[in-house]
Amino acid sequence: MLDILNLWFPNVMSRLPEFFDSFVQTIIMVAVAGLISFVLAILLGVVVTVTKPGGLYPNRGVFNVIDKLINLFRSIPFIILAASLVPITRFIMGTAIGTKGALFPLVVGITPFFARQIQSALAGIDSGLIEAAQAMGMGLPEIIWRVYLREAIPSIIRVSVITLVSLIDMTAVVGVVGGGGLGDFAIRYGYQRYMMDVTIATIIVLVLLVGLVELIGRLLVEITEH
């Protein structure tokens, strides 16, 4: 087994500690940025859904500002966003390099996408349910909590899986600011030093990681769907 690995992935096996560290960095980036972004996206998604024209609590001003901001940030290519955020990242996180410095640009980069996904998950709620809840005299917070969020759980899980996979993809880009991670490892050795085995090993690990995220997502959907 070890012999085969040494034969097929010589450049990975000779850099195993670094490969391992890169993997851990990717996991940390995806987990932490994903969690922070999830909370923000739920917040933004709910506000946009509720304040949109024809929503439960229409507010043209709030809706327009958030809606346009989401579009604005989604329009900035991530590599440029990550580079231009450096001074702000340094101010907020204390450093703009390493895994810690990568978290802020990742959150800013993925949240607008996540918010749009959550918004579309919430849009799938049957309007009859909302009307029934209103008829029962539920207040706005109660409808958001008990109808919108509770009913949309399987959809929210599905869109979260899509977002997490995009986030894994984005972690490769933050390598330019020294963020580390598997993507950075693949660029520095696989692309810049033409070590094909490094690229292949990275792809294998990332495919497994994406597969795992998809599997957990599927199981969660099965449990929560009714």
Added chain:
Amino acid sequence: MATKKQTRAKHQLFALLAVILAVVLVVAGINIYRNAKAGKEQTVTVGLVGNSDDAEWKDVQARLDEEHANIKLKYKTFQDGIYANQALANHELDITAFQHYAFLHQEEKEKGYKFTPIGETYISPLNLYSQKYKSVKDFKSGDKVAIPNNTTNLGRSLKVLDSAGLIKLKDNTKADPTTDDIASNPSGIDIELNDPASIINLLPDYAGGITNTNFIVDAGKKPEDAIYAPKLKPGDASFKPYVNIIVANTSDKDNKTFRKIVEAYHTQTVAKQLVKDHNIPMFKY
């Protein structure tokens, strides 16, 4: 009421989470163990770009260990020198070793950094390669030639094309010439800018290409395979801007630990490794 399918999914999820938890614990354990082993050595963070100098830095660490200097070098590798310099200015790095004077001066001018070179390392040849032609005389009008897209290597590449006689620069001693500084183009070649790492793989699509030696070596070729190489003479003023250097913040320029690292670099072992990597050492050993 939970269906059978849900119960099964629940069990699978729990099993999966248990496995993940176990893996996380092992990973955390390994990291704690490695940190504990790191001991009380003085850590110096070195900013590098790419990994082509890994062998040299391994030699430097070995030398420091031999001398019982108690210095542990920690490397932060960037894909782009611009961020490495930002991190150095912010003291997130102690020293950097990736740039030459030309890049340093350009960065200092643009960003107002207070850096000081604390040691010269090597000069890396920048040659013209081609899979199509054997000599610079073969280039025809309309042939595409790829050169690196970063300011300093672009300028240096134009000087290479100028000295090969393919183009004429208005002033070939200017610090960072751009394509606007081309006075005439007697060969009629089309100059295209590209990512230096990808030029090697794209060489079959170009009539010729210029890229940094580390990429040439990593691609399994030799700088001697070039169809044109400008003469590199140590001490030649026109190549001085392209001597690579170890750089520290000016406030750290007399730091004894950093001096020790430079001394450990300026050794025969490192020089031999540099020559093996087709670079020209720029220090006495």
